[in-house]
Amino acid sequence: MSSQDTPAVMAPAGGKTADKVFKGIAYACGILILVVLAAVFLFLFFRAWPLIGGDQAANSATISSFTGGKVSSFWGYVLPLLFGTVLISVLALLIAFFVSIGIALFISHYAPKKVATALSYVIDLLAAIPSVIYGLWGGLILVPAIYPFWNWVANHLGWFPLFAGPAANPQRTVATVAVVLAVMVLPIITSMSRDIFLQTPSLQQEAAYGLGATKWEMIKLAVLPFGKSGIVSASMLALGRALGETMAVLMILSPSVTGYSFKILQASQSNAIASNIAAQYPEADDLGVSVLIGTGLILFLITFVVNFVARKITEKASA
Amino acid sequence: MGQRIDVNHENIYYGDFLAVEDVNINIEANKVTAFIGPSGCGKSTVLRTLDRMHELIPGARVEGEVLLEGKNLYDKDVDPVSVRRDVGMVFQRPNPFPTMSIRENVLAGVRLNNKHISKSDADDLVEWALRGANLWNEVKDRLDNPGIGLSGGQQQRLCIARAVAVHPQVVLMDEPCSALDPISTLAVEDLINELKSDYTIVIVTHNMQQAARIADYTAFFNLKAVGQPGHLEYFADTTTMFNNPQNDEAERYISGRFG
Amino acid sequence: MGQRIDVNHENIYYGDFLAVEDVNINIEANKVTAFIGPSGCGKSTVLRTLDRMHELIPGARVEGEVLLEGKNLYDKDVDPVSVRRDVGMVFQRPNPFPTMSIRENVLAGVRLNNKHISKSDADDLVEWALRGANLWNEVKDRLDNPGIGLSGGQQQRLCIARAVAVHPQVVLMDEPCSALDPISTLAVEDLINELKSDYTIVIVTHNMQQAARIADYTAFFNLKAVGQPGHLEYFADTTTMFNNPQNDEAERYISGRFG
Amino acid sequence: MDGAPVIDFDKFRVKPSTEKRRKAKDLFMAGLIALAFVIACLPLISVLYTTIKNGIKRLNLNFLTYNMTGVIGGNQTPSGGYGGVLHAIIGTLEITGGAMLISIPIGVMCAVYLVEYAHGGKLAMTISLLVDVMSGIPSIVAGLFAFSMFTIAFGPGTINGFEGSVALSLLMLPTVVKSCEEMLKIVPNDLREASLALGVTKQRTITKIVLRTALPGIVSGCILAIARVIGETAPLLMTAGFIASTNVNLFSGQMTTLPVYVYQEYSKLSANCPANADATCVTTIPMERAWAAALVLIIVVLVLNLIGRLVAKVFAVKTER
Amino acid sequence: ATVAACGDNTASTSSSSTSTDASKTAPVTGNYQGAGATSQQAATEAWIAGFEAANDGAKIAYNPTGSGAGVTTFLTGATAWAGSDKALSDDDLAKSKAVCAEGEAFDVPVYISPIAIVFNLKGVSDAGKHINLDAATAAKIFDGKITKWNDPAIADQNKDLTLPDTAITVVHRSDKSGTTQNFVSYFKDAAPDAWTYDLSENWPNEVGQGAKGTSGVISTVKQADGTIGYADFSQVGDLGTAAIKVGDKYNEISAEGGSKVIEDSPLDDSAKGDNRVVVKINHSTTADGAYPIVLVSYDIVCPAYKDAKQGAFAKAWLTYVTSAEGQKAAQDAAGSAPLPSSLTEKVTKSIEAIKTK
Numbered sequence A: 001m002s003s004q005d006t007p008a009v010m011a012p013a014g015g016k017t018a019d020k021v022f023k024g025i026a027y028a029c030g031i032l033i034l035v036v037l038a039a040v041f042l043f044l045f046f047r048a049w050p051l052i053g054g055d056q057a058a059n060s061a062t063i064s065s066f067t068g069g070k071v072s073s074f075w076g077y078v079l080p081l082l083f084g085t086v087l088i089s090v091l092a093l094l095i096a097f098f099v100s101i102g103i104a105l106f107i108s109h110y111a112p113k114k115v116a117t118a119l120s121y122v123i124d125l126l127a128a129i130p131s132v133i134y135g136l137w138g139g140l141i142l143v144p145a146i147y148p149f150w151n152w153v154a155n156h157l158g159w160f161p162l163f164a165g166p167a168a169n170p171q172r173t174v175a176t177v178a179v180v181l182a183v184m185v186l187p188i189i190t191s192m193s194r195d196i197f198l199q200t201p202s203l204q205q206e207a208a209y210g211l212g213a214t215k216w217e218m219i220k221l222a223v224l225p226f227g228k229s230g231i232v233s234a235s236m237l238a239l240g241r242a243l244g245e246t247m248a249v250l251m252i253l254s255p256s257v258t259g260y261s262f263k264i265l266q267a268s269q270s271n272a273i274a275s276n277i278a279a280q281y282p283e284a285d286d287l288g289v290s291v292l293i294g295t296g297l298i299l300f301l302i303t304f305v306v307n308f309v310a311r312k313i314t315e316k317a318s319a
Numbered sequence B, C: 001m002g003q004r005i006d007v008n009h010e011n012i013y014y015g016d017f018l019a020v021e022d023v024n025i026n027i028e029a030n031k032v033t034a035f036i037g038p039s040g041c042g043k044s045t046v047l048r049t050l051d052r053m054h055e056l057i058p059g060a061r062v063e064g065e066v067l068l069e070g071k072n073l074y075d076k077d078v079d080p081v082s083v084r085r086d087v088g089m090v091f092q093r094p095n096p097f098p099t100m101s102i103r104e105n106v107l108a109g110v111r112l113n114n115k116h117i118s119k120s121d122a123d124d125l126v127e128w129a130l131r132g133a134n135l136w137n138e139v140k141d142r143l144d145n146p147g148i149g150l151s152g153g154q155q156q157r158l159c160i161a162r163a164v165a166v167h168p169q170v171v172l173m174d175e176p177c178s179a180l181d182p183i184s185t186l187a188v189e190d191l192i193n194e195l196k197s198d199y200t201i202v203i204v205t206h207n208m209q210q211a212a213r214i215a216d217y218t219a220f221f222n223l224k225a226v227g228q229p230g231h232l233e234y235f236a237d238t239t240t241m242f243n244n245p246q247n248d249e250a251e252r253y254i255s256g257r258f259g
Numbered sequence D: 001m002d003g004a005p006v007i008d009f010d011k012f013r014v015k016p017s018t019e020k021r022r023k024a025k026d027l028f029m030a031g032l033i034a035l036a037f038v039i040a041c042l043p044l045i046s047v048l049y050t051t052i053k054n055g056i057k058r059l060n061l062n063f064l065t066y067n068m069t070g071v072i073g074g075n076q077t078p079s080g081g082y083g084g085v086l087h088a089i090i091g092t093l094e095i096t097g098g099a100m101l102i103s104i105p106i107g108v109m110c111a112v113y114l115v116e117y118a119h120g121g122k123l124a125m126t127i128s129l130l131v132d133v134m135s136g137i138p139s140i141v142a143g144l145f146a147f148s149m150f151t152i153a154f155g156p157g158t159i160n161g162f163e164g165s166v167a168l169s170l171l172m173l174p175t176v177v178k179s180c181e182e183m184l185k186i187v188p189n190d191l192r193e194a195s196l197a198l199g200v201t202k203q204r205t206i207t208k209i210v211l212r213t214a215l216p217g218i219v220s221g222c223i224l225a226i227a228r229v230i231g232e233t234a235p236l237l238m239t240a241g242f243i244a245s246t247n248v249n250l251f252s253g254q255m256t257t258l259p260v261y262v263y264q265e266y267s268k269l270s271a272n273c274p275a276n277a278d279a280t281c282v283t284t285i286p287m288e289r290a291w292a293a294a295l296v297l298i299i300v301v302l303v304l305n306l307i308g309r310l311v312a313k314v315f316a317v318k319t320e321r
Numbered sequence E: 001a002t003v004a005a006c007g008d009n010t011a012s013t014s015s016s017s018t019s020t021d022a023s024k025t026a027p028v029t030g031n032y033q034g035a036g037a038t039s040q041q042a043a044t045e046a047w048i049a050g051f052e053a054a055n056d057g058a059k060i061a062y063n064p065t066g067s068g069a070g071v072t073t074f075l076t077g078a079t080a081w082a083g084s085d086k087a088l089s090d091d092d093l094a095k096s097k098a099v100c101a102e103g104e105a106f107d108v109p110v111y112i113s114p115i116a117i118v119f120n121l122k123g124v125s126d127a128g129k130h131i132n133l134d135a136a137t138a139a140k141i142f143d144g145k146i147t148k149w150n151d152p153a154i155a156d157q158n159k160d161l162t163l164p165d166t167a168i169t170v171v172h173r174s175d176k177s178g179t180t181q182n183f184v185s186y187f188k189d190a191a192p193d194a195w196t197y198d199l200s201e202n203w204p205n206e207v208g209q210g211a212k213g214t215s216g217v218i219s220t221v222k223q224a225d226g227t228i229g230y231a232d233f234s235q236v237g238d239l240g241t242a243a244i245k246v247g248d249k250y251n252e253i254s255a256e257g258g259s260k261v262i263e264d265s266p267l268d269d270s271a272k273g274d275n276r277v278v279v280k281i282n283h284s285t286t287a288d289g290a291y292p293i294v295l296v297s298y299d300i301v302c303p304a305y306k307d308a309k310q311g312a313f314a315k316a317w318l319t320y321v322t323s324a325e326g327q328k329a330a331q332d333a334a335g336s337a338p339l340p341s342s343l344t345e346k347v348t349k350s351i352e353a354i355k356t357k
């Protein structure tokens, strides 16, 4: 085939290298996430190694010193912490989830446009408040302010095991921490869902309206299904944030040393892994740090499991 | 029985832009009325004011009256939801609900009012509606597949099935056949003919043959100039419109017809 | 000069679903070839294999050959990007870029490819393309307004303008006129006639009059049964196809024609 | 319609009771949704009110232009102030900026990979899962990790601002990736096809059409991510350290950030005044400084936020005429 | 000009003029870092200010990461000194050999601060009144054995107060803390029957509520009626404090009272190693006016550094910190108790041992 006959198909397209490089970078960034996570995992694993491969008597002694002699095995130490972490995070997510979706819908579909823009700013503002300030506010303002409410709850709904009284005063409890964490994760869910709800194709919304759907029915038919994947992602991010939150929990919660409890209105019932690490790390010796990092490793694994399960469930639900 | 619609001195705005000006039209019950006219003259816009879909666009508003059996749709005490239930709509672009199966798509409207329909009633209804839209044979074996797995034309017919399944009083159709092949188009036209014994039908079409074939009345919309509001230029029964129009613009438009 | 396309033994899959089977067709250079056939028979699917758009759908793949001037588009060493540069496409649904003005939309193909073009050349190109798509008069005063603020028909014409602005060798059109009014349709048909002196045109249409009017060759696709793959039933020059088809199915389909 | 079942539409007729119920439900949900908003406003108003009320007292030019060197107990400094946050503002901006520079490009590109290239393959599923997992890494563990990495790379006890940036970017990444991923997903496929059909390369389609269309959402996501880390304390104490004087070099020496400053001042709670001190010695000054610095922090984030919003607005999808 | 650009507060003239003649050695220059106990933070800030004023060109940073982390960092060689609420362990000593140019690290006390028992009780603390407690009663309160403020055990010691029937809420540190260890070691020594827990920096029981840091304890105590906790003396504010029974008198908390206990305390001979000065607090002192609940915090340094400049700094630093002037600065800034003269001598001798060449 002479060059003149060569169809234009063979004309090299400009930007091919850029295309390849770009793809390469995108791939590399994807892989980088894997590498970083593997590095974090290995780091945790090696720092926690003395727990497994080290002198078990010394381990027991270290853990005893953490717990005032109540517990000396690693599992006895970490499982209650894990329980508390999950309890706090799940409560926070439960509170935040519905409120967030509500606000996101309010902004995307209920409020008039001007108001909605203003409200969007408000939510961004909420997202912009740093966690140390939430810690300060939670510890200094919310704790005394919320006591009458929780006290009322304990007195009137105390039959429900979660709300068993008497409500601690000051309210440095799981319930209060969950509220603060809920406020902290709320903007994450809200902001992401709002952005997605706003993108719901108007074709689909009109399809619903055209069938005589009320606004709420339209939302159920068109907006929520469209936003589902985004809502799930946002909730997972929020849950991760709640699981890993350190400072706010540390500054508000009155922790327990060991033990499992659902009594969220009483003080010193539960503790969370991240804040426990922050509380113990500054004064911990080498072995102590290993124990703490071991608890971090467990949190890491649990986050993995929670996400894995959540993913499987949503996959099933959407299949 | 279908219901009649009377539009009086209607001005339609998108924000500050007056899209359509001073429309006066009487749409007879149990008849098919076609809207024709050049692109951008406001056919879709007018159609969407007949079931209050227009107001869903931010900033859009309507002046004047739209009377459904004498009752102004735009009265304060009228609930747009019930208007839209009585006045069904099929859009220019097919828009099945992407997360729903074909079956669920058809039932979507009915489910709003009847939470609990027996399975057999539902099955009958689905079949009836899909047959009406000439889609039954193509999808009867995969009713539980997602609605968006269909071709464009299939999707549009699914949307027609969804709209008729709620059994509205008036059916508005915005170029329902523009994505359909001739066979499906014929089927939809048959459906329209069948429906008109019970309902009032308004259809926007670019296909003048279609208008001539199925419409009892035809409304010709026009634009004075680009950027100017559209308006109803001429309204007549279909025979007059296509054979002996009393309006120069309409005649010019129709005589340019083809195909 | 336009380029010819030869399709040999093409099977087209969506995942495991064989959508179209064993297509063999020769599309002549500088001619207009129309694809007709019932909904769902695979016209769009085949069309999209001609510029390798099909493979963008996850799981979709093609077997067989598509030769553009003798060179198989699906050869390993062929870059789909350059294929698509030579083979332009207009879609069934108008899809202007929402972030761009009308002007930027028209220039998108040029600008996005990082070609530098002087302002006056750009102005000329925009005007040429928009005039060709019969949109110039309507939008010349608001070229900097967003492209999606237009009506459906206007949007579709904008997309046509965008596709011709890159001067492709072959233009594929998937029901480009289904959303257009007769006047715009005529304008687009004129454009097609004009383009064919330089380019090869393939058009999917449901409107058989349109096919009869503008196409030199017509391909009739059909489905044996629902769920079965579509196939090319009959391919002939347009006169034969519409006046004296040598194929029963095609005859049946065409004789059901109307309007 | 041969063979079509005959339908008794009376069966499906709308009952007034249903209609009432639907309407009631619609109203009820609207009420709930509005209520959700009010509820969310309560803590916000309270946090803002508290911070402004307590912070405004010490928020002045002196506070913004001095650092904490030479500040002893509750005593006044020669300049007439009680120390300030200049060093912490610089630290916050540099460290957060460093974290942004690391995590936003990586995060966006990772999202691009997930949405545009991977098409739900095994690797993509794994990455996407692991991104979620990453969001659960406690900030203090991120700090420990960065600290250990730098110890390995640059010798024991290495502490500098950039180390803090690395720790923070670990925390930012998941938010950036997830929000970008969601935003890219909702860009209509039509647009990609339209662009590709014009013979535009995939890279340009992604950068000029897809990312461009999703930009406002991506900006919100990045703002979220910044907000997520700009208030971090625990990892920064460990990696960037704490110092009273101004350090502008991100790559060497300790750096204080505003949250760390707030936390340290809060930890001090009150300052001591010598027995012979005059009225200019203020014992409550640490808490006052903490609130004032908190207010500064909020303002800093707010300004970043506004810049982001502005960017988003300029590039917003043009929907209206 | 550069000073203004960095926002540094120019050193106050009064303190620099007095300090220049106190340090006779050549001024130290360069950047030096320390890390460790949070308890010393306020004092260390004052010391840094004083030291930098006297040594133009020296830039010192102290990162209050906590004693454990401070010692760990010191043992990597990254810091010039560590502040710690507890003496070095044998393990730490062994590790320090690798860091110090020769010999083992040693610790000297630099900061003594009484720990107050603080409480918030309507009608008592807000009226500015104190309560009297003996070791056993206090131990029982903090162990949750005494749960009401009007419990006879308390009332008997406070005949002139009318104590309400309010429940006692104990507030303790939730983080690992030297303050906690020093506090409970008092119970362990002075009321061994009432306090049977192992000695630990973690609070050993689940009575009452935990709060992070001294600031957390103070704010929690302030938040509700009937609370009692413990905190560094300087942070007491207007909360009520307990006078502790010493001999047969109840002694109010005071800085001097803290010094007196240390004066009356022997050195800990279990602390092996050269130059070490570790105090074994005599909790059962009967010295007049002594307040027995105290925290002693140490600075840890090497006898010789690999970088001689660091040695010169460490020597100058400790000399200043333990000088009367340094101790006064700490007293002013942090409300601490001065090092008793009996200790100062030993400390000075140890400091002399630091090699600067």
Ligand SMILES: Nc1ncnc2c1ncn2[C@@H]1O[C@H](COP(=O)(O)OP(=O)(O)OP(=O)(O)O)[C@@H](O)[C@H]1O
Pocket: B014, B017, B019, B038, B039, B040, B041, B042, B043, B044, B045, B046, B057, B230, C149, C150, C151, C152, C153, C154, C179, C180, C181, D321
């Ligand atoms: N959402 C909108 N916002 C602003 N203006 C609009 C909007 N939709 C349509 N318009 C304008 O209103 C006018 C009428 O549009 P409409 O869609 O009703 O035309 P049409 O007659 O249906 O055209 P077509 O036949 O192309 O569908 C046009 O000028 C159009 O640009």
Ligand SMILES: Nc1ncnc2c1ncn2[C@@H]1O[C@H](COP(=O)(O)OP(=O)(O)OP(=O)(O)O)[C@@H](O)[C@H]1O
Pocket: B149, B150, B151, B152, B153, B154, B179, B180, B181, C014, C017, C019, C038, C039, C040, C041, C042, C043, C044, C045, C046, C057, C230
């Ligand atoms: N994305 C897809 N995934 C799976 N199957 C598809 C997809 N798109 C189309 N199909 C199937 O492929 C077949 C051919 O579809 P195609 O869209 O090519 O039909 P068409 O001839 O263009 O119809 P129409 O005239 O309605 O546009 C149909 O059975 C359709 O259901």
Ligand SMILES: [Mg+2]
Pocket: B043, B044, B045, B092, B174, C151, C152
């Ligand atoms: Mg229209």
Ligand SMILES: [Mg+2]
Pocket: B151, B152, B153, C043, C044, C045, C092, C174
């Ligand atoms: Mg098609």
Ligand SMILES: O=P([O-])([O-])[O-]
Pocket: E037, E038, E039, E040, E067, E085, E176, E177, E178, E179, E180, E213, E214
């Ligand atoms: O100085 P602390 O160990 O009590 O924090």
